[in-house]
Amino acid sequence: MGYVTTKDGVEIFYKDWGPKDAQVICFHHGWPLSSDDWDAQMLFFLHKGFRVVAHDRRGHGRSSQVWDGHDMDHYADDAAAVVNHLNLKDAVHIGHSTGGGEVVHYIARHGEDRVSKAVMISSVPPLMVKTENNPGGLPKDVFDDMQAQLAANRAQFYYDVPAGPFYGYNRPNAKPSDGVIWNWWRQGMMGSAKAHYDGIVAFSQTDFTDDLKKITVPVLVMHGDDDQIVPYEDSGPLSAKLLKNGTLKTYPGFPHGMPTANADTINADLLAFIEG
Template sequence: MATIQTPDGTALFYRDWGSGQPIVFHHGWPLSGDDWDAQMLFFLGHGYRVIAHDRRGHGRSGESFDGNEMDTYAADVAALAAHLDLRDAIHVGHSTGGGEVARYVARYGAGRVARAVLIGAVPPIMLKTEHNPGGLPIEVFDGFRAALTANRSVFYRDVAAGPFYGFNRPGAKVLEPVIDNWWRQGMSGSAKSHYDCIKAFSETDFTEDLKAIDVPVLVMHGEDDQIVPIDDSARIAITLLKHGTLKTYPGLPHGMCTTHAETINADLLAFFRA
């Protein structure tokens, strides 16, 4: 196991494989770096150095009572990038990890980041507000908190077996091992950290982060994403980026990096080599 100590003393677990241009993968809630297995192995085989960390309170990383919010998540990534002396890096974030990428690149990326990718990502903001009328109402996220508190194990199973991978759609091929792996990752983390992170991924406004990013960004989103609806995320985010490219996928779910890894990996590779 490789870990670093963040400035507040929290242990951050990471994997660092290979050599070449580094790709840093940022996972979604409430998962871990294991969610990137299909991408890590693919890009390792194509000559890249691949790195995936477990966000604080997730997976094998330590937990902290405070600091389960985007500013600290981005600072943790900055500490990891400094520790590994990452230069010319590509940062790829899925869902909550996409928000982490946006904040990290905007605040800390100068001189270190070459490109970024947002996949099914939460920016610019998920919550319905006066300035974001197309967002999801607070009751949706209050429901997440209530379900996590009532029975986290059941809640995580229901998310994975239902909307995350689109397994609730008529005719969907349900992959039980994929559900089991999602549940395993989620249950390995801290209930308190995961509870706090719901506010972080739903209420954080990344508008100014997106505007500040000055490197090429690929925005990838499934058009049947039931977790982060495309119209209030990717379709708005692309208008805020200076050097953004939007690629959408008809019929694909939030968890398309797993269900359609070959498609996503090929498109990522093309963007990295462009």
């Protein structure tokens, strides 16, 4: 574990586990979490002989709680800083939710020289907010309300999200895990309220359409059709169509947080894609 300092002086925390000469997988976490959200994947792939790297986005987890730069350009550049610092080559980049947008923007902005494949899990592209060109998106009021709840009582908001829609624990016959809920809460509360507040705009209003069109490496798009955070119809299928070499894999009944809630299935499919 260590830190890399970005060009604008931000300390980005990262984990780097496994043999240095092994195939490397880079993980990009969702909002408002940290690299800890990848525990189930990082341990799985470490035991399979891979090198696994994950960082905390600026303002999240153990990275610097700076007041600015909470936008996709900075997120992508911070990811590049980690990749370049560790001199990672032929990496597979896997992003969940906001992290999927970060992966797409990183590849489009910094090129494919160091990238072999990519995976978008429950990811925000092409565009979450409703616009004239994106009529299936969510109304801006949805994201304004998220900011209002965060500002009013972040601790309660960060309990309600994982206890309800994030893992599908609000569905009939769901079996909520207190550990999963409180681990989400712990990760969220480690980060900066300012970073998270601004991050809502970053993940909801960034249009990744042109980014997706630029990417030529193989990309696996994984999305559950019961995703209550990033609705399926306006995300996964649209992203897969925009990618030159994209493959959509749909998971009936799976929630937004499927890397944790359905880790065995997701890990097996990730392994098959990486080794395929």
